[in-house]
Amino acid sequence: MIIIIRIGLTGWGDQEDLYAHRTKAKDKLALYGQFFTTVEVDSTFYAVQPRDRMARWAAETPDSFAFIVKAYQGMTGHLRGKPYFNSTSEMYNAFRESLEPMMEAGKMQAALFQFPPWFDCNRENVNELREVRLRMEGIPCAIEFRHRSWYEDAMRERTLSFLKEQGWIHSVCDEPQAGQGSIPIVPQATDPEMTLVRMHGRNVSGWHQNGAPNWRETRYLYRYNEEELQEWKGYLEQLQEQSKDVYVIFNNNSGGDAAANARMMMDLLDIPIKPFPDKTIVEEEPGPEQLELF
Template sequence: MPHIGLTGWGDHEDLYPAGTKPKNMLGIYSSYFTVVEVDSSFYAVQPRDRMARWVSETPGEFQFIVKAYQGMTGHLRGKPYFSNDDDMYTAFLESIKPMREAGKLQAVLFQYPPWFDCTREHVALLRETRRRMGDIRCALEFRHQSWFSDAFKTRTLQFMRDERWIHSICDEPQVSPGSVPTVLEATDPDLTIVRLHGRNASGWQQNGAENWREVRYLYRYDEAELEDWRQNLLQLSGQSREVSVIFNNNSGGDAAANATRLMAMLGQNPKPLVPPDSTQGEEPPEQLSLF
């Protein structure tokens, strides 16, 4: 049965009673879902002790999909934090050790930018990246349509199989060339990842806008769209032993509602979301010490 989860655990108000402290959110999140995408690792390599704390705050079967640091996927702009690629990869691999040792690292997600097109140079870079990551499970997500054009689609998928890349299948607006089609084909017999970004075509193209992060993923899937994905997931479950689905439509607070609805459609009996303005389970205010 597919695992359903969200991008991050801090942006979903309908999971937490009012007044929930950030330090308690991951534990509550893991009572709803069995997988999460760690997005903060894209912006900075996370300290090892922070990763270890997240491991300790979640049940034994819980899994993390950790997004690769932006310097590893060509997104970095401005002055690099690391002096060279060797130091960067060494720091990242050290960071994720607690999750690996606990058996909670499902995969590292490499999402490449819209300008990362299908060229000989980029294919060589993907080979080198996979070599650096060793035996760690790695998922690959493109944002340029050339990889799945008629000329390259079959070869792209075979390359991913040959180089041990897990296919991160996308649902996103079809805005050429900075998006990819939904290709329902697994490249790894053990795991396939699906990331649902929403279908806000106008918001998808506003990279230069000041509030682009707020509008890009502003979308709520309707019942028919979720039913289509229920059927898609059943199909993918026949191709991979595990399928993990990440809802990334966070901008309007729609991800958790869509995720739990899809879980219900799959017969997974999800935990009910917290009603708006609920204080159920809220921690009592801390008393000030006079001594």
């Protein structure tokens, strides 16, 4: 059995390390696909994307490319304000339909359901996870918790067993250890085909700043050092023994660090990577001096 580790980033639009000066937005995904073999689509969290856009993204990437598609916020309890859809069934149907072009292209790896920090371990939420899995039947789904109660004490093994039973792909996370609204590193697979790893950084002070004017810009402000990534190399080797494929997504891009850290990890794992472009801006040579006639 060939075991694969794929490494990629959350989104491709703001990964400036990858693009030459003045690269157009429409060209960035195709260029991204020259560096990495997977990406997490984050825009689907904010709005269910049109089928034609999903089809275009699939067409712009190499044949072996794989997408992790983040579930729409109304499906994970994040939505605030008036719902766009008239019913839960309509919402799920729209999301499933939007995934079809990527699935038909063989590039849809998993839908990622990231539940919020207030989604704790209780009977009501466990039943909700069962319902979500039924609504997403036939589509591989990864799950990420943000509340520590799912992994505390005896609940850890019960949570992992439940995920196996329900067919959820476990998201193993690296994130700040900042109380109940964060989870520990739990390097355990729940699906023999795939495990997802998400690298959020370790910015403890910025983790619980929701509502602050610039919290989105600071929450994932962190650059991993080589020692920290060496530690994660060990975790990835553990996960390789449990799942056929391991997908690693770097989400620490508040300061533009994700691409550089992904490259460092690939170097540690002996995964070849194309050199990033030279970011030096070449100034244009001045033209011939104009005669001052007036």
